[in-house]
Amino acid sequence: MKQQKVIISQNIRKALDEAVAACSHDRLLVLVDETTLKACWPLVCQCPSMHDAQLITIGCTDTHKTLDTLSFVWSEMQRLGATRHSLMVNLGGGMVTDLGGFAASTFKRGIAYINIPTTLLSMVDASVGGKTGINFGGLKNEIGVFNNACCVILDTEFLHTMDRENILSGYAEMLKHGLISTKERWSQLVCFAPVTSHITSEMVADNVSVKQHIVTEDPTEHGIRKALNLGHTAGHAFESLALERQPILHGYAVAYGLIVELYLCCVKTGFPTDIMRQTVAFIKENYGRMAITCDDYPRLIELMHHDKKNVGNTINFTLLGHVGDIRIDQTATEDEIKEALDFYREC
Numbered sequence: 079m080k081q082q083k084v085i086i087s088q089n090i091r092k093a094l095d096e097a098v099a100a101c102s103h104d105r106l107l108v109l110v111d112e113t114t115l116k117a118c119w120p121l122v123c124q125c126p127s128m129h130d131a132q133l134i135t136i137g138c139t140d141t142h143k144t145l146d147t148l149s150f151v152w153s154e155m156q157r158l159g160a161t162r163h164s165l166m167v168n169l170g171g172g173m174v175t176d177l178g179g180f181a182a183s184t185f186k187r188g189i190a191y192i193n194i195p196t197t198l199l200s201m202v203d204a205s206v207g208g209k210t211g212i213n214f215g216g217l218k219n220e221i222g223v224f225n226n227a228c229c230v231i232l233d234t235e236f237l238h239t240m241d242r243e244n245i246l247s248g249y250a251e252m253l254k255h256g257l258i259s260t261k262e263r264w265s266q267l268v269c270f271a272p273v274t275s276h277i278t279s280e281m282v283a284d285n286v287s288v289k290q291h292i293v294t295e296d297p298t299e300h301g302i303r304k305a306l307n308l309g310h311t312a313g314h315a316f317e318s319l320a321l322e323r324q325p326i327l328h329g330y331a332v333a334y335g336l337i338v339e340l341y342l343c344c345v346k347t348g349f350p351t352d353i354m355r356q357t358v359a360f361i362k363e364n365y366g367r368m369a370i371t372c373d374d375y376p377r378l379i380e381l382m383h384h385d386k387k388n389v390g391n392t393i394n395f396t397l398l399g400h401v402g403d404i405r406i407d408q409t410a411t412e413d414e415i416k417e418a419l420d421f422y423r424e425c
């Protein structure tokens with residue numbers, strides 16, 4: 079897979095002009111959703127490189143991450159005369175960068191694309207590492223390809239358009255990066271109050287370097303990239319259960335998943351209890367709790383069985399022996415998972 083350049087920008091207009099100039103192209107397409115059209119496009123539309131850009135606008139939120147939307151984007155690319163030498167710029171959160179990346183990767187067997195993530199979640203996670211795709215058949219990210227953007231431009235100016243809940247949602251992935259990397263990074267993250275104006279480009283740059291390092295080593299998730307799944311086996315189950323009741327943001331589900339999985343780390347791989355307790359206290363204070371009862375356990379476990387990371391009938395987890403001591407391909411029994419869910423409810 080081609081290398082992906084990650085640019086930490088202090089001036090989005092200059093960074094975008096330079097990135098577009100570095101990708102030779104005939105036509106330029108910009109994918110936005112209804113929110114980023116209003117909140118983010120005005121910040122870049124005056125760039126000289128954007129004068130000839132043709133906009134494609136899709137609906138916002140994950141409900142639009144569908145084959146119908148993808149088909150609409152392909153049709154628009156065709157209608158606007160895109161060729162295999164055209165360039166796509168995806169301006170938005172994870173839904174736009176995932177779907178736009180997939181549209182670009184498949185149109186005429188693949189055209190170049192640039193990601194400009196506008197949410198914290200997409201800055202530190204979704205936009206980096208070449209995962210593209212759509213939801214299908216009721217399953218998230220069921221259809222897609224690994225294909226890196228030519229470059230990803232990270233600029234915290236966009237974070238001013240976000241509310242506290244969405245900042246917290248992205249912050250959960252930052253916390254995960256702390257846990258899978260170093261005690262120093264973890265410690266800074268749990269001592270920080272994640273308020274929009276406090277998230278600096280230095281923090282984003284430092285945090286995304288954890289993911290960059292991992293995806294460079296294992297672009298297609300056969301090994302160490304599975305470290306990025308910490309908190310996600312239980313997290314996706316919480317997220318899917320919430321979808322049947324009252325949807326929650328992805329990062330909140332990951333935060334709750336981290337509580338369950340850090341407990342499993344303590345029981346199964348000797349993770350230090352004090353670090354687990356400090357992380358749980360941080361999560362409780364900032365993310366509250368999604369209420370569940372024992373009656374939800376069978377459904378949560380069933381949802382964990384559906385996780386695409388599983389092999390056969392076992393439920394697969396990424397666990398830690400310590401901060402940064404990554405143990406991929408771990409399993410847990412249903413009884414161990416129930417005990418971890420008891421801990422989640424009682425802590």
Ligand code: GLY
Pocket residue numbers: 203204206207209299303306307
């Ligand atoms: N979001 C996890 C990954 O990119 O592998």
